[in-house]
Structure formats: structure tokens, C-alpha cells
Amino acid sequence: MVYRPLFLKLLSALILFGAWEIAGRIPVSYAFPTFLDSAAALWRMTIDGSLFVAYAETLKPLVTGVAISTVLGIGLGIWIGLSRVFDWLFSPIFVVMQSAPLAALIPLLVMAYGIGLTSKVFVVCIMAMPVIVLNTAGAVRHTPENIKAMCSSFMGTRIDMLFKIIIPAASPLIFSGLRLGISAGFIGAILSELKITPTGVGDIITFSRSIADYPSMYAAIFSIIVLAVLFLNLLERTEKHLFKGNDRGYVSD
Amino acid sequence: MSQIEAFKHAQPVPDDIAVSTRNICKTYGTVEALKDMTLEFPRGQLTSLLGPSGCGKTTLLKIIAGLLPPTSGEVTVNGKPVTGPGPDRAFVFQDFALLPWATVLRNVAFGLELRGVARSEREDIAARYIREVGLSGFEQAYPHELSGGMRQRVGLARALSVDAQVLLMDEPFSAVDEQTRRKFQEDLLALVQNENKTFIFVTHSIEEAVYVSDQIAILLPRPSRVSEIIRPTGFRQKSADSIRRDPEYLDIVDDIWASLRSYVE
Amino acid sequence: MKLFGITLPAMSSLILWGLLWEVVGQAELTFFVPPLSEVVRTLITIIGTPSFLSALGETAYAFGMGVFFSILIGVPTGILMGRSRLLDELLLPWVNVFLSAPLTALVPVLMVLFGFGMKSIIITTALFAIWIIILNARTGVRQINRSLVEMARSFGASPVEAFFKVYLWAALPEILGGVRIGIIRAVKGVIIGQLLISIAGFGALFELYSTNFMMAHFWAVLLVLFALAFSISEFLAYLERKVAYYAAVR
Incomplete structure (x- = not known):
């Protein structure tokens, strides 16, 4: 019974990959390789190092964009959450940005900043930032009044209040904002590689599609999904490590 | 169990039994929630299940309701064994369930x-x-x-x-304020008098149990068992507002507290 | 926010930002930002044109179909996952993976499998929306108050009755919340689909205007699109608030 969760996870993976394999064998489409072929392609790309070269390229705009969005987004979010004036001034912009399909801005960004790294970093930032800002601001604004009163009653300073009360209390929502922001950042990074110029993983996907090397294309897609999942797991571990008391729960944009 | 025998001799038990539980056991994995519960609930009267938290009183009530299956033992309502929820019983929930x-x-x-x-x-x-x-x-x-x-x-x-002939009430007044609760208790007394129904009432309030009950089953935890059956009789006929001043009422409340206090953590 | 004792409405700062836009545009600081007034004038001239209307129609169709299928498949799947432990343990890992996966990477697969047309765009839209709908429906079913379930059983409800009279309604606030977020994601999905798969709908207009450097036109369409997305999101939030009263008392 102890191994039930693990067993079911393996079973569930087996069912999905098995279905993939069978669908590839039938085949449902000329462009649908089997799971084993795709896995072989992934292995080949890992061995000859082309996957690592590609990721070095893809991670550049992704990591830069995510880092900027995290620092700027949390900072701005705390500011908006603390100040009524800033809330009034900036919240509407991010509210609109969050509900809007910002991908539409890509043609404009390309015109303004060219097809290089800058545009791609911009795409990652505009996708990732709104949810980070809004989650942080909301959490900071709704810090429970009673623990703030507790802090003042025990002679806490404003700095204490911010770092010992407001930020820890807001941390679960900040992290859920980061989780959503980073996953949006991944969407943005791949979108920019497919739309602006094919580089990195986007290049593997586009190129292998053009020469009908479907196993390589599926392998590249598979690897980026795995990377995103690993990245978010890492974030979750960081949260658990930094804020041990945090309740895990899904909050969404 | 000898205490139960003693009380049976001291006070007459009505022979018209509406609900009875025989040797009810309930285990969750290795945890024993109920052990060998045997109780009888007289028709037309109100029986309280009273005890500290963890004594399994709500579990027993849900077994009687047919919401939980007992691990062993049998519940009968009007002589018929309970296999699940039925039209002869109605449940009143602690959190209202509206x-x-x-x-x-x-x-x-x-x-x-x-x-x-x-x-x-x-x-x-x-x-x-x-x-x-x-x-x-x-x-x-x-x-x-x-x-x-x-x-x-x-x-x-x-x-x-x-x-339904049997009303099962799971701490029905614990989520309402104290004054409302008093009003409810008085209304409940009138209800028991007017409706010819059997009430099974779970509570953790000693005063409440003594105030409203014809019969009180005191349950103790670890392992769960029936420690005592008390049948307050002296003040049952009195008016609702003079019960709380009755010496017998006060004595029973004190006695129950004396027997329960060592089990309260 | 209060100014001279008057409470300013929540979104009123957008007027200020609009004015700033106008000033930046009038000052001709950058070619990419024409004055807001010019954008609005352009907006009025293009809004009735056939090319605009057909773009709107195509986008609305793909969006509508995508949302329709994601709700049709997502809500029952989520409810089943909430009710069956086995199904939940088998499906939940994948739902979580796809919820946060970079779905844009899957678009090329859709293109080779389903072609470069409307079908792929609809599937992209549905793919963006469906995971959060599943997850919320599941959460809704799982957090139904236990005593509500016991109440239905103790009064003798059959499983079918319990489902339609209790479970579905008790999970409604979460289901609607999931649909709202799903729809917001679908708006993004449909535009990404149009940009990547085939240059259709609004995607086509954006390409056309940016390659021809028609900045006012570009911003005008963007303004319409953002306003539509925002209105949809606010309307759904309003609907959700209407059932929120009973989310609190369950």
C-alpha cells in the first residue's frame, strides 16, 4: 500500500507512453512517430550534444526574462500592495495586461527591437510579469490585520513589519504567482523562438519539421515540457525550503 | 458493565425499545474507534450520548444512521437490522448541511x-x-x-x-450561540413531549445532556466504552425554567463531571 | 484612492495613462507610438470594414469552438477525477504537467497533425483552456462539504439524484471559476494559434499592419482586442460573484 502512489504514477506514465507507442505504430498519421523512435531521437541529440547547445541558446532569453520579471515583478507588487496611490496608478495596467493576449505585441516588438535577444527577453517579460505583480500586490494588500497589529504592539519597526510579517505572510501567493509567471515565461520563450527567429529548441522543432524528421521534433518538444516541469519542481522545493510553514494549494490567474 | 446492571436494578427501564445496538465495533485500520458498544434507546424518549472528544459518540450515531458500516455488531430499529440509511431515521447535522x-x-x-x-x-x-x-x-x-x-x-x-420515528441529532446546537442554544434546549423538551419520536442526541455539554435527556449514556475513550447509564427522573416533570435550579439536576451534573474530568486532556 | 476627498473609481487611472500616451504620441518621441487620438480615429474608420469584421468573425469562431470543447470535455473529466480515486491518481500528474507546460511547443505538432487551418487553431485554443477547467472542477467536487454528502445519503438519495441535486451545484462556484480562467487563457491561445499556425483573423491584421508600418491601425486593432478580452474577463468575474454567496456558506 505504501508504494501505491508511486506505482500509479508509473502505471499512468506507462499508459500514456503506451498509447503514444501504439498510436505511432498504427500509425494515426504519417507525422506521428512512435514513442520509442522519439525517445531514440532524444537520446541521440543528448549524446551528440546538440540538445545542450540548443538549450544554452533557449535559456538565455528565458532565464534573463524570468529573472527580470521575478525581481521587478515582486518589487513592484510589494510597492503596489503597500501604497494606495501606486495601486490606483499601476494596478489597472497589469489587470488589463493579464487578461489580454499579449502575444499580439510580438510583431511590434520585432519592429522596435529587431529579431535579437532583446525582443525575446521582452516577450518573456510581458508574459511572465503581470501575474507575478498582481499576485504579490494582492497578497501584500491582504496581510491579516491582526498579525500586523501584533507586530506593532510588540514594538516592531516598519522594516520588521515588511520583512518579518508582510512578506512571509504573502509568500504562498507570491510563489503561486511565480509558478504561473514562469510557466507563462516558458510559453513566451518558445513562442518567440517559433515566431521571431528559430533559435535553440525552437530551431530544432522548426528545422526537423521542415525536413520531416518527426522523431527529433517530438523529442525536442518532449524535452522542453520536461524542462518546464523540472523548473517548477525546483521552485516548489525552494519555497518549501524557505518557508516551511506554507500551505500548498493551487491558486490560479 | 456492572454499573449498568446496578442502574437497571435501581431504575426501571422501559421495555419498549425503539433502537438498539449490539456489540458494535468499528476499527479504522488498526485504530479502534468503537469497541463492543451495546446500548438500548427507549421509544418516545431522548437519549444523550455524552463523552469527551474522541469517545466515538458521533461515529456511533453515524452507524445508527446507516452512514457508516460497523466493523462488527448489529443495529436494529424496531427489531429490523440496519443496512443503510432508511426512512425510519432522520439526521440533524452539526453544521446544518443546508x-x-x-x-x-x-x-x-x-x-x-x-x-x-x-x-x-x-x-x-x-x-x-x-x-x-x-x-x-x-x-x-x-x-x-x-x-x-x-x-x-x-x-x-x-x-x-x-x-421519521427516530431523530438522530449530532451536536445540533454546538454551532449556535449560548442564548440561542438555551432556547433550542427548551424547544427540544417540548418537542420530545409533543411528538412521539425517539431522539438520539450527541453532545459534549454535560449541562445540556442532563437538561434535555430522559437517559444519558456516558461514553469514555481509549478504548471507547459505555461507562454509565444515567436516568434523571426527579425533575423531568418540572417546568422548563425550574430544571436548572433542581438539586438533582445539579448533583447529576457534578457527578458526571467528576467521572469525566480525568479523561479531558 | 482618494483625491480631495473624492474616491476615484478603480480603473480611472487608465485615463491618465491615455493622456500620457497622447502626449508621447504628439511629441513624436518614437515612430511606434502614434497619438491616442489618431489611433481612436483610425479605430472608428476600420471597425466597420469587411476585413476587420471577417477577422473578428474568424477569431470569435475559433475561440467559441475551442471554449465549447474544453468545457464539454473538461468539466465531466474533472468531476470524474474528483469522484474516483483511481482515475484521479492516473490523470492528475498529466493534468498538472500540461497546466504548466509551454503549450506553444505543442503547436507545431498540431500543425503537422491537423493542418494549417482552423482545426489546429481551435485545438490550440482548447488546449490552453482545458487543463485549468479540469483541475477546478475536480477541486470543486472534492471539497464538497462531507455533511452535505451524508445529508443526501441519509435522506435516501440515489447516486444519480445526489449527483444532479447536490454534487453538481455544490461544485458550481469552483467550476465557474475554472471556466473563467480557462476562457481568459483561451483568448491568449487563439491569438497565439493565429500567429503561429496560419496568418488568420486578428493575427493576419497584426502582420499586415506591422509589415506595412501602419502603426495607428496596429494599435487600433490591439485596443479593440484588449478591450474585448478585458470585457469578457470582467463579465465572467461578475457571473462568478453572483454565485459566490453560496461558496461562503457551504
């Missing part, structure tokens, strides 16, 4: 709705019980518009409207 999207009228009629009673008929019955519990005028209100006490009146009306 449908938030339905009006008071539909909530009260919901038990009848599930029994397939035609709409006009069940709404007539429901309206009657809404009046009876003192909620006239709130038929079209929604639960969120009512106070805690009023919500529990809705739960009570729902249980009454299906006209």
Missing part, C-alpha cells in the same frame, strides 16, 4: 423531494414545519441570509418533515 443554492422551503422539503413526494404536497408539509419551528415568513430566504440558529431550525424542520 443546500446554499436552495430556498428555506426547498431545503425543508428536500428530504421529501428525495422520497419522490409530489411538489405541491411536499411544499405544504414543509410550510407546516417551517411554521412549527418558528420560521414563518422566511420560506423564500436563502441559508446565507439566516443566522446560525435559524439555519439549524431549517435543518430541524427538514428532519421533522420526513416524519
Whole structure:
């Protein structure tokens, strides 16, 4: 019974990959390789190092964009959450940005900043930032009044209040904002590689599609999904490590 | 068990038994929630299950309701064994269990709705019980518009409207404020008098149990067992407002506290 | 926010930002930002044109179909996952993976499997929306108050009755919340689909205007699109608030 969760996870993976394999064998489409072929392609790309070269390229705009969005987004979010004036001034912009399909801005960004790294970093930032800002601001604004009163009653300073009360209390929502922001950042990074110029993983996907090397294309897609999942797991571990008391729960944009 | 024997000799037990549990055991994995529970509930009377938290009183009530299967043992209602929920029993929930999207009228009629009673008929019955519990005028209100006490009146009306012979009440007044609770207790006494129903009442309040009960079963935890059956008789005939000053009432409350205090953590 | 004792409405700062836009545009600081007034004038001239209307129609169709299928498949799947432990344990890991996966990477697969047309765009839209709908429906079913379930059983409800009279309604606030977020994601999905798969709908207009350097036109369409997305999101939030009263008392 102890191994039930693990067993079911393996079973569930087996069912999905098995279905993939069978669908590839039938085949449902000329462009649908089997799971084993795709896995072989992934292995080949890992061995000859082309996957690592590609990721070095893809991670550049992704990591830069995510880092900027995290620092700027949390900072701005705390500011908006603390100040009524800033809330009034900036919240509407991010509210609109969050509900809007910002991908539409890509043609404009390309015109303004060219097809290089800058545009791609911009795409990652505009996708990732709104949810980070809004989650942080909301959490900071709704810090429970009673623990703030507790802090003042025990002679806490404003700095204490911010770092010992407001930020820890807001941390679960900040992290859920980061989780959503980073996953949006991944969407943005791949979108920019497919739309602006094919580089990195986007290049593997586009190129292998053009020469009908479907196993390589599926392998590249598979690897980026795995990377995103690993990245978010890492974030979750960081949260658990930094804020041990945090309740895990899904909050969404 | 010898104490039970002693009480049987001291006070006559009515021979008309509505509900009985025989050797009920309930285990969750290796945890023993109930062990060998044997109890009898006389018809037309109110029996309280009283005990500290963790003594399994709510578990026993849910087994009687048929919501939980016992690991072993048997529950009978009017001599028939219980295999699941049935129309002879109605449940009143601690947290009211009202449908938030339905009006008071539909909530009260919901038990009848599930029994397939035609709409006009069940709404007539429901309206009657809404009046009876003192909620006239709130038929079209929604639960969120009512106070805690009023919500529990809705739960009570729902249980009454299906006209079950046995009413199972799981700490029904614990989620309402103290003054409302007193009013409820007085109303409950009147209800036991007027309706010829058998009430099984779970509570953790000693005063409440002594105030409303014809018979009190005191349960103790680890392992769960019946430690005592008390049948307050002296003040049952008195008016509702003089019970709390009756010496026997006060003595029983003190006795029960003396026997329970070592089990309260 | 209060100014001279008057409470300013929540979104009123957008007027200020609009004025700033106008000033930046009038000052001709950058070619990419024409004055807001010019954008609005352009907006009025293009809004009735056939090319605009057909773009709107195509986008609305793909969006509508995508949302329709994601709700049709997502809500029952989520409810089943909430009710069955086995199904939940088998499906939940994948739902979580796809919820946060970079779905844009899957678009090329859709293109080779389903072609470069409307079908792929609809599937992209559905793919963006469906996971959060599943997850919320599941959460809704799982957090139904236990005593509500016991109440239905103790009054003798059959499983079918319990489902339609209790479970579905009790999970409604979460289901609607999931649909709202799903729809917001679908708006993004449909535009990404149009940009990547085939240059259709609004995607086509954006390409056309940016390659021809028609900045005012570009911003005008963007303004319409953002306003539509925002209105949809606010309307759904309003609907959700209407059932919120009973989420609190369950």
C-alpha cells in the first residue's frame, strides 16, 4: 500500500507512453512517430550534444526574462500592495495586461527591437510579469490585520513589519504567482523562438519539421515540457525550503 | 458493565425499545474507534450520548444512521437490522448541511423531494414545519441570509418533515450561540413531549445532556466504552425554567463531571 | 484612492495613462507610438470594414469552438477525477504537467497533425483552456462539504439524484471559476494559434499592419482586442460573484 502512489504514477506514465507507442505504430498519421523512435531521437541529440547547445541558446532569453520579471515583478507588487496611490496608478495596467493576449505585441516588438535577444527577453517579460505583480500586490494588500497589529504592539519597526510579517505572510501567493509567471515565461520563450527567429529548441522543432524528421521534433518538444516541469519542481522545493510553514494549494490567474 | 446492571436494578427501564445496538465495533485500520458498544434507546424518549472528544459518540450515531458500516455488531430499529440509511431515521447535522443554492422551503422539503413526494404536497408539509419551528415568513430566504440558529431550525424542520420515528441529532446546537442554544434546549423538551419520536442526541455539554435527556449514556475513550447509564427522573416533570435550579439536576451534573474530568486532556 | 476627498473609481487611472500616451504620441518621441487620438480615429474608420469584421468573425469562431470543447470535455473529466480515486491518481500528474507546460511547443505538432487551418487553431485554443477547467472542477467536487454528502445519503438519495441535486451545484462556484480562467487563457491561445499556425483573423491584421508600418491601425486593432478580452474577463468575474454567496456558506 505504501508504494501505491508511486506505482500509479508509473502505471499512468506507462499508459500514456503506451498509447503514444501504439498510436505511432498504427500509425494515426504519417507525422506521428512512435514513442520509442522519439525517445531514440532524444537520446541521440543528448549524446551528440546538440540538445545542450540548443538549450544554452533557449535559456538565455528565458532565464534573463524570468529573472527580470521575478525581481521587478515582486518589487513592484510589494510597492503596489503597500501604497494606495501606486495601486490606483499601476494596478489597472497589469489587470488589463493579464487578461489580454499579449502575444499580439510580438510583431511590434520585432519592429522596435529587431529579431535579437532583446525582443525575446521582452516577450518573456510581458508574459511572465503581470501575474507575478498582481499576485504579490494582492497578497501584500491582504496581510491579516491582526498579525500586523501584533507586530506593532510588540514594538516592531516598519522594516520588521515588511520583512518579518508582510512578506512571509504573502509568500504562498507570491510563489503561486511565480509558478504561473514562469510557466507563462516558458510559453513566451518558445513562442518567440517559433515566431521571431528559430533559435535553440525552437530551431530544432522548426528545422526537423521542415525536413520531416518527426522523431527529433517530438523529442525536442518532449524535452522542453520536461524542462518546464523540472523548473517548477525546483521552485516548489525552494519555497518549501524557505518557508516551511506554507500551505500548498493551487491558486490560479 | 456492572454499573449498568446496578442502574437497571435501581431504575426501571422501559421495555419498549425503539433502537438498539449490539456489540458494535468499528476499527479504522488498526485504530479502534468503537469497541463492543451495546446500548438500548427507549421509544418516545431522548437519549444523550455524552463523552469527551474522541469517545466515538458521533461515529456511533453515524452507524445508527446507516452512514457508516460497523466493523462488527448489529443495529436494529424496531427489531429490523440496519443496512443503510432508511426512512425510519432522520439526521440533524452539526453544521446544518443546508443546500446554499436552495430556498428555506426547498431545503425543508428536500428530504421529501428525495422520497419522490409530489411538489405541491411536499411544499405544504414543509410550510407546516417551517411554521412549527418558528420560521414563518422566511420560506423564500436563502441559508446565507439566516443566522446560525435559524439555519439549524431549517435543518430541524427538514428532519421533522420526513416524519421519521427516530431523530438522530449530532451536536445540533454546538454551532449556535449560548442564548440561542438555551432556547433550542427548551424547544427540544417540548418537542420530545409533543411528538412521539425517539431522539438520539450527541453532545459534549454535560449541562445540556442532563437538561434535555430522559437517559444519558456516558461514553469514555481509549478504548471507547459505555461507562454509565444515567436516568434523571426527579425533575423531568418540572417546568422548563425550574430544571436548572433542581438539586438533582445539579448533583447529576457534578457527578458526571467528576467521572469525566480525568479523561479531558 | 482618494483625491480631495473624492474616491476615484478603480480603473480611472487608465485615463491618465491615455493622456500620457497622447502626449508621447504628439511629441513624436518614437515612430511606434502614434497619438491616442489618431489611433481612436483610425479605430472608428476600420471597425466597420469587411476585413476587420471577417477577422473578428474568424477569431470569435475559433475561440467559441475551442471554449465549447474544453468545457464539454473538461468539466465531466474533472468531476470524474474528483469522484474516483483511481482515475484521479492516473490523470492528475498529466493534468498538472500540461497546466504548466509551454503549450506553444505543442503547436507545431498540431500543425503537422491537423493542418494549417482552423482545426489546429481551435485545438490550440482548447488546449490552453482545458487543463485549468479540469483541475477546478475536480477541486470543486472534492471539497464538497462531507455533511452535505451524508445529508443526501441519509435522506435516501440515489447516486444519480445526489449527483444532479447536490454534487453538481455544490461544485458550481469552483467550476465557474475554472471556466473563467480557462476562457481568459483561451483568448491568449487563439491569438497565439493565429500567429503561429496560419496568418488568420486578428493575427493576419497584426502582420499586415506591422509589415506595412501602419502603426495607428496596429494599435487600433490591439485596443479593440484588449478591450474585448478585458470585457469578457470582467463579465465572467461578475457571473462568478453572483454565485459566490453560496461558496461562503457551504
